[in-house]
Amino acid sequence: MSARIASGEEGITEAAAALAAGGVVALPTETVYGLAGRALEPRALAEIFAVKARPLSDPLIVHVPDPAWLDRIAAPGVLARRLAEAFWPGPLTLVVPKKPCVPDLCTAGEPTVAIRMSAHPLFSAVLVRLGEPVAAPSANRFGRISPTTARHVLEELGDKISIILDGGPCVHGIESTIVHIREEVIHVLRQGPIPPSALAKFGQVSRVATGAAAPGMLKSHYAPRTPMQWADSEATVGGRVGLLAWREARPGFAAVEILTPSGNPAMAAANLYAAMRRLDALDLDLILAERPPPSDLGDAILERLRKAMAPRL
Ligand code: TXA
Ligand code: MG
Numbered sequence: 001m002s003a004r005i006a007s008g009e010e011g012i013t014e015a016a017a018a019l020a021a022g023g024v025v026a027l028p029t030e031t032v033y034g035l036a037g038r039a040l041e042p043r044a045l046a047e048i049f050a051v052k053a054r055p056l057s058d059p060l061i062v063h064v065p066d067p068a069w070l071d072r073i074a075a076p077g078v079l080a081r082r083l084a085e086a087f088w089p090g091p092l093t094l095v096v097p098k099k100p101c102v103p104d105l106c107t108a109g110e111p112t113v114a115i116r117m118s119a120h121p122l123f124s125a126v127l128v129r130l131g132e133p134v135a136a137p138s139a140n141r142f143g144r145i146s147p148t149t150a151r152h153v154l155e156e157l158g159d160k161i162s163i164i165l166d167g168g169p170c171v172h173g174i175e176s177t178i179v180h181i182r183e184e185v186i187h188v189l190r191q192g193p194i195p196p197s198a199l200a201k202f203g204q205v206s207r208v209a210t211g212a213a214a215p216g217m218l219k220s221h222y223a224p225r226t227p228m229q230w231a232d233s234e235a236t237v238g239g240r241v242g243l244l245a246w247r248e249a250r251p252g253f254a255a256v257e258i259l260t261p262s263g264n265p266a267m268a269a270a271n272l273y274a275a276m277r278r279l280d281a282l283d284l285d286l287i288l289a290e291r292p293p294p295s296d297l298g299d300a301i302l303e304r305l306r307k308a309m310a311p312r313l
Helices: 008-020 042-052 069-073 078-087 120-132 150-157 267-282 296-309
Strands: 005-006 026-027 034-038 059-065 092-097 112-116 164-165 177-182 186-189 206-207 228-230 241-245 257-258 287-288
Touching: 005 150, 008 026, 008 034, 008 120, 008 164, 026 042, 026 120, 026 150, 026 206, 034 042, 034 206, 042 241, 069 078, 078 092, 078 177, 150 267, 228 296, 241 267, 257 267, 267 287, 267 296, 287 296
Parallel strands: 005 164, 026 164, 059 112, 092 177, 186 206, 228 287, 241 257, 241 287
Antiparallel strands: 026 034, 092 112, 177 186
């Protein structure tokens, strides 16, 4: 099979029809591209895991067509409901107690389900047409860099799916912020476009250390094939080395990608994965990455770079 890149009204119709028939399709979201299948249909979920080569122990995010679905598939408390009202549609994923209609396959047997509502107009149009939630992990092979364009999806999964709906480059470029609401405290499981300071207006925020033994907390992730290291590390470096620079180029590298010439963290996030992919395509011996200056989004980028450098599982 070779995937076709579809767009516009025709693409929406085709994608919704393929989902209704039980298939999986790649859809754009405002964060990264997702690999979608009907969330309440175990066979579609099994296909998502198979296409990504994702372990069944790693649960999927459910994307809902409208906020009313939160109560239909989960049992959110007051705080989770308020967060959904404030941030949906948008890049915030809520982990809340699930209802029995959500298959165990979707949540990897957990009693909770991760839920978000995407703000991307094409994603939203497909879901409204379908009339039910889809599960959608990032549309990359397991452990690899998340795709932020339709072409990235084609490179990752082009031989395994039939339709990629093209919505252009993703606005945020990094995955949604994931929060687990427990005992009315907001536990941040994955940093992302919604910063802790925005969440703190709604309740107490606690950060969960990365690398913890919980779903979604795998140490190695977002990984290029080329080894990566911090640019300020002490290690001696030989061979052809690429630089993932924050603001400006430096001499002495075989290739340089600059994330944000103006020093804007949102721009750096939007460019991050495409820049990593371009460097990864050059057969370099090593990629050195500069640390983002401290900021909310800088921290989210740092978390992803750290995982890209972690030893493979
Ligand atoms: O922005 C995003 O969230 C993108 C787009 C496509 O929506 N999706 C995404 O999905 O990043 P994925 O599968 O690549 O990452 C979801 C993370 C996984 O690390 C998974 O372990 C975690 O969410 N997760 C899912 N359900 C969970 C649960 N019930 N409890 C804790 N973590 C959960
Ligand atoms: Mg992913």
